[in-house]
Amino acid sequence: MVPQLSWYLALSAVLFTIGVVGVMIKRNVISMFMCIELMLNAVNLTFVAFSSFFRDLSGQLFVFIVMTVAAAEAAVGLGIIIAIFRNRESLDVDDARSLKL
Amino acid sequence: MLRYIIFAPLAGAVINWLVGRRLRNERFIGIVACAAVGVSTLIAFYLAFNSNGALRSTQPIMDHLWTWIQVGKFRADFALAMDRLSGIYALFITFVGLLIHVFATGYMHGDRGYYRFFAYLNLFMFAMLTLVLADNFLLMFVGWEGVGLCSYLLIGFYLDKDEAAPAAKKAFIANRVGDWGFVLGLMLVFFMTGSISFFDKPGYSVSSALTAISTLPIDGFTWHAIFAGGVTSIAVLLFIGATGKSAQIPLFVWLPDAMAGPTPVSALIHAATMVTAGVYMVVRCNTIFTHAPTAMFIVAIIGAGTALFAATIGIAQNDIKKVLAYSTISQLGYMFLACGVGAFIAAIFHVMTHAFFKAQLFLGSGSVIHGMHHEQDMRRMGGLRKYMPITWITMCAGWLAICGVPIFAGFFSKDEILWKTWSASSFVPAGFNKALWFVGAITALLTAVYMTRLMVMTFWSNERFGADHSADHHQTEHGGHSAEGAHEPHAHTPHESPLSMTVPLIVLAILSTIGGLVGVPYALSSLAGGRPDNYFERALEPVVGHAPESTTTGEATSEVHWQTPPPQEIDGKPAFGPAHEAGGAEHAASATELNEERLFTLISVVIALVGIAIGWLMFQRQPLRQMPRLLENKYYVDEAYDAAIINPIHVTSREGLWKIFDVGVIDGFLHTLGRTIVDLGRTFRYMQIGFVRGYAAIILAGALIIIGYFAYHGAQLLMR
Numbered sequence: 119m120v121p122q123l124s125w126y127l128a129l130s131a132v133l134f135t136i137g138v139v140g141v142m143i144k145r146n147v148i149s150m151f152m153c154i155e156l157m158l159n160a161v162n163l164t165f166v167a168f169s170s171f172f173r174d175l176s177g178q179l180f181v182f183i184v185m186t187v188a189a190a191e192a193a194v195g196l197g198i199i200i201a202i203f204r205n206r207e208s209l210d211v212d213d214a215r216s217l218k219l
Numbered sequence: 220m221l222r223y224i225i226f227a228p229l230a231g232a233v234i235n236w237l238v239g240r241r242l243r244n245e246r247f248i249g250i251v252a253c254a255a256v257g258v259s260t261l262i263a264f265y266l267a268f269n270s271n272g273a274l275r276s277t278q279p280i281m282d283h284l285w286t287w288i289q290v291g292k293f294r295a296d297f298a299l300a301m302d303r304l305s306g307i308y309a310l311f312i313t314f315v316g317l318l319i320h321v322f323a324t325g326y327m328h329g330d331r332g333y334y335r336f337f338a339y340l341n342l343f344m345f346a347m348l349t350l351v352l353a354d355n356f357l358l359m360f361v362g363w364e365g366v367g368l369c370s371y372l373l374i375g376f377y378l379d380k381d382e383a384a385p386a387a388k389k390a391f392i393a394n395r396v397g398d399w400g401f402v403l404g405l406m407l408v409f410f411m412t413g414s415i416s417f418f419d420k421p422g423y424s425v426s427s428a429l430t431a432i433s434t435l436p437i438d439g440f441t442w443h444a445i446f447a448g449g450v451t452s453i454a455v456l457l458f459i460g461a462t463g464k465s466a467q468i469p470l471f472v473w474l475p476d477a478m479a480g481p482t483p484v485s486a487l488i489h490a491a492t493m494v495t496a497g498v499y500m501v502v503r504c505n506t507i508f509t510h511a512p513t514a515m516f517i518v519a520i521i522g523a524g525t526a527l528f529a530a531t532i533g534i535a536q537n538d539i540k541k542v543l544a545y546s547t548i549s550q551l552g553y554m555f556l557a558c559g560v561g562a563f564i565a566a567i568f569h570v571m572t573h574a575f576f577k578a579q580l581f582l583g584s585g586s587v588i589h590g591m592h593h594e595q596d597m598r599r600m601g602g603l604r605k606y607m608p609i610t611w612i613t614m615c616a617g618w619l620a621i622c623g624v625p626i627f628a629g630f631f632s633k634d635e636i637l638w639k640t641w642s643a644s645s646f647v648p649a650g651f652n653k654a655l656w657f658v659g660a661i662t663a664l665l666t667a668v669y670m671t672r673l674m675v676m677t678f679w680s681n682e683r684f685g686a687d688h689s690a691d692h693h694q695t696e697h698g699g700h701s702a703e704g705a706h707e708p709h710a711h712t713p714h715e716s717p718l719s720m721t722v723p724l725i726v727l728a729i730l731s732t733i734g735g736l737v738g739v740p741y742a743l744s745s746l747a748g749g750r751p752d753n754y755f756e757r758a759l760e761p762v763v764g765h766a767p768e769s770t771t772t773g774e775a776t777s778e779v780h781w782q783t784p785p786p787q788e789i790d791g792k793p794a795f796g797p798a799h800e801a802g803g804a805e806h807a808a809s810a811t812e813l814n815e816e817r818l819f820t821l822i823s824v825v826i827a828l829v830g831i832a833i834g835w836l837m838f839q840r841q842p843l844r845q846m847p848r849l850l851e852n853k854y855y856v857d858e859a860y861d862a863a864i865i866n867p868i869h870v871t872s873r874e875g876l877w878k879i880f881d882v883g884v885i886d887g888f889l890h891t892l893g894r895t896i897v898d899l900g901r902t903f904r905y906m907q908i909g910f911v912r913g914y915a916a917i918i919l920a921g922a923l924i925i926i927g928y929f930a931y932h933g934a935q936l937l938m939r
Contacts, residue, residue: 141915150911215909 126167133160147199147209151192158188220266221282221299224259224309225352228344231255235341239334249324252337256320256344260313266301273306277761279418281354288357292413294425300354300418304762307567308351308499311574315491316344318723322582323483325719326589336376336481343369347492351499356405356415356428359500363401363464366493367394373488374480386476393473397463401500404456407448408432408507417503429506440512440648454507454514457500458521465497465551467525472857474548478540482585485540490547490581491574498554498570502563505763509561515646519559523658526552530665532853534672535846538595539584542673546621547577549662553636556659561646562639563763564756568738569636572628575734576620579727583614586720587677590713591684597673598843602682606713609721611678613728618674620731622667623827628735633663634823635740638816660826667830672838680842684713742816 133156140153162181169177199209206213231252239248267274279302287297301309320340327336346365353359367390375387409415412431419427432453438444444451461467466474477489488494501508501518508515526549533545550573557566588595590607604611620627623634641656715721738755838844849855 138919142912142919145912211911214911217907217909 123167123171126163130160130163130167133157133163145210145212147202147211150211151195151199154195155188155192158184220262221280221301221352222284224262224266224313225299225345225348227258227262228255228341228348232338232341232345235334235338239338243334245324245328245333248334248337249320252341253317253320253324255341256313256317259344259348260317263306263309263313267306267310273301274303274758278302279305279354281418281420292425293409293415294423295355295357295415297358298354299349299352301352302418302762303759304499304502304567305351307571307759309348311571312344312347312351312492315574315578315727316347316487318726319483319487319491319578319582322486322585322720322723323481325717326483326585327481328717332376332378336373339369339372339376340484340487343373343488343493347496350496354417356408356417359503360398360401360405363460363496363500364398366488366496367391367398367464370394370477370488370493373484374477376480376484380479382476383479386473386479390473390477393470394463397460397470400456400459400463402460404453404460407453407456411450411453429504432510433506435510437510438512440516442513444511444513449511450507451511451513454504454511455517457504457507458514458518461497461501461555462521463497464500465494465555466548467497467521467552467555468528471525471529471548472860475541475544475853478538478544482540482581482588485544486578486581486585489544490577494547494551495554495570495574498551498558498566501555501558502567502763505558505563508558509646512646515559515561516648516651517559518555519640519647519651519655522552522555522557522559523655523662524552525549526556526662527658527665528552528854530662530669532850534665534669535850537598537851539587539597539600539673539677540581540595542597542669543577543580543584546580546666546670547573549666550577550621553633553659553662556640556655557636559646560640560643560652560655562636562643564759565632565635565639567759568755569629569632572620572632572731572735575727576617576627576629576731579617579724579731580614580621582720582724582727583610583617586610586716586724587713589716589720592713594684597676599684600677601680601684601842602678603713604678607715609715610724613721613724614674614678616728616731618670620735621670622831623663623823624831625824626732626735628731628733630823630827631735631738631740631743634820635738637663637823638740638819641819642812642816660822663823663826664830664833667827668834668837671831671834672842675835675838676842680839683842740816740820742813743820745813746817 137153137155137157137160140156141150144150144153162184165177165181165184169175169181202214203209208214231254234251234255235248239251242248266272266280269275273280279300281298281300283296283298285297286294288295320337323336323340327333330336343366346362346369348362350359350362350366353362371387371391374390375383377383405415408428412428414425414428414431416425416427417429419430432450435450438447438449438451445455446452463470474489474494478485480489508518529545529548529552533542533549536542536545550569554566554569554573557563557569586607587600587603587610590603590610591600594600616627620629623630637656637659640652640659643652643655647655738753740753740756744753852858
């Protein structure tokens with residue numbers, strides 16, 4: 119049985135939803151961060167799936183761009199997380215709610 | 220060639236401003252300034268008197284520099300023209316200006332702003348010559364504003380004098396009121412004629428404004444004509460400009476205050492040249508004025524009124540320069556009176572002689588002030604003839620000239636104005652000519668009285684300068700009793716002025732004495748078997764043309780009159796030259812007329828002598844005689860203006876414009892706007908709760924809304 123396009127899309131939707139819910143309910147910054155990455159990669163999956171479906175490489179190019187952005191975002195995000203942790207000795211996002219360091 | 224007349228002083232101003240201010244060398248600055256004006260003077264004389272010069276040919280000398288503005292039909296050239304009228308003006312402006320520059324090198328000696336003074340003075344010469352030599356209204360207006368600016372700068376020249384700055388502002392603002400009229404008149408001229416040029420130009424199809432107006436019918440003699448937007452409106456608006464520049468009622472108030480400037484400035488700008496610009500403009504536009512009898516009548520009334528009004532004030536002033544200032548206003552009134560009765564040539568003649576003798580008197584007063592160590596109050600002078608003989612003798616020439624004693628310059632011009640006023644018929648309603656003459660005659664009497672008072676208080680009577688302040692004040696109240704200490708040697712003994720100041724005085728005194736001989740009327744010269752007619756009047760005749768006799772004639776070309784046959788014999792005497800019959804009053808030259816003119820000359824002389832006698836008797840013994848308060852306080856005109864115009868403007872500005880409009884409306888609007896935005900921010904601030912997951916939820920909600928929107932519409936599209 120050859121995997122259909124809809125399978126990939128369903129998987130991607132499930133992964134994205136898990137990511138969204140994770141961002142909503144997790145308090146740990148690291149966990150939220152990983153959930154964001156999960157959403158990005160869910161999108162990547164759709165890109166690749168469509169690219170293969172339409173026989174068009176531009177979708178895969180987008181994936182590279184998304185991965186680059188994700189890497190940059192990870193660097194910045196982790197930097198922020200470390201800065202917050204140094205200040206507050208905590209990874210709980212609810213502790214960082216005063217809109218300043 | 221003509222352009223160098225105006226650009227030489229400009230170059231002098233630039234050099235003094237850029238180089239002189241660094242060198243700070245009085246000799247260098249003085250030489251540059253005088254040389255600049257000297258070059259103008261030489262060129263002006265050359266252009267006026269060479270074989271094809273402006274005063275010899277009937278065609279003006281033109282110098283087209285560039286076309287300044289050309290928009291549609293509107294065309295203004297930067298072009299200069301010297302005809303007989305502007306030629307005479309250019310001559311006396313440059314010549315008197317040169318003398319005053321030389322005088323100023325001595326008078327301003329040691330002043331910190333020496334370079335500034337001469338730069339301004341040269342700039343003034345540039346502007347004044349531009350005004351006079353301009354060949355169209357707009358360029359004339361450039362000069363008009365330029366002289367106003369220089370007047371402002373020079374009145375306010377003494378930065379450390381308290382009264383100088385307000386006086387400068389007053390002059391500037393009063394002139395703005397006049398300029399408003401001038402600009403409106405200029406626009407109306409263009410609107411009516413499609414041109415702003417004074418002269419017809421070869422190769423340019425549109426005829427000049429003055430030519431165009433000369434073909435129009437004469438306006439009716441009605442008050443309505445003033446507001447009708449026709450020629451009369453133009454004339455009245457232009458005359459408003461003239462009242463500002465030439466200090467006539469109601470805008471004369473700035474001129475007495477302008478005496479806060481250095482004395483050479485008073486002589487040059489506020490007596491000899493700039494203030495006569497209004498007369499120049501009226502004569503230049505004589506075609507406009509002769510087509511507007513109502514305006515002519517207004518000019519005559521204002522002129523006569525100003526002459527008398529200022530003369531009565533002048534009689535009671537104690538500041539030597541203030542007396543001369545009111546005298547200037549009064550003499551300017553004479554000139555406008557002459558214009559108003561159609562005797563334009565007599566007006567110009569008086570402008571010229573007045574430039575000589577008033578410049579002489581002002582420079583003489585400057586010499587006195589210099590010699591008295593900057594004392595201007597005549598109550599603290601007296602007996603100066605011993606100390607400053609040259610100043611005294613030269614000022615006597617100016618004094619006799621302004622009083623109208625025969626052979627002195629002012630006699631001929633003033634007499635001619637009075638006679639022309641009496642014999643005027645074309646522009647003055649019947650009966651008014653005699654009333655105007657009476658006013659003029661009274662003014663002549665008053666002129667002789669106040670000038671004699673000035674001379675007596677300054678040069679004769681007892682010496683009062685030794686006394687100290689308080690004693691002097693005491694004297695003022697009791698009059699006459701001289702301070703005994705006056706003869707004691709004092710630190711402030713008056714002294715005669717240096718050569719650079721006395722030489723111009725002497726030259727001007729000579730001109731004040733003989734300068735009137737160029738315009739001896741036929742009625743007098745024929746007595747002495749002299750020349751057949753009035754040289755000055757003949758010279759100017761082509762410019763003024765003649766009064767159109769009816770609505771149909773318009774302006775005959777002046778050359779025709781210039782070349783009409785020689786004087787015919789009437790009653791065995793040569794008639795008036797051809798110029799005469801066209802010279803404003805078109806009376807036939809009969810023997811009775813001549814005798815009448817001679818009789819009036821005699822009356823003028825008697826008036827002058829009686830005035831001098833009255834002045835002498837009244838003030839020789841009692842130089843400090845208390846004058847009527849009303850006159851001493853100048854009829855409270857300044858106070859009235861303060862109450863009627865200036866204070867209301869102040870109050871509405873402060874209470875209305877500032878406190879209500881500015882603070883209430885403008886600031887109020889901006890403050891309301893700011894406050895609204897602050898309030899808006901305060902409301903939306905509550906969205907920023909700081910919970911990261913809260914933001915995430917908002918983003919999610921937003922995303923869901925957008926997705927929902929597209930999903931909904933997509934579904935609908937699919938359904939169709």
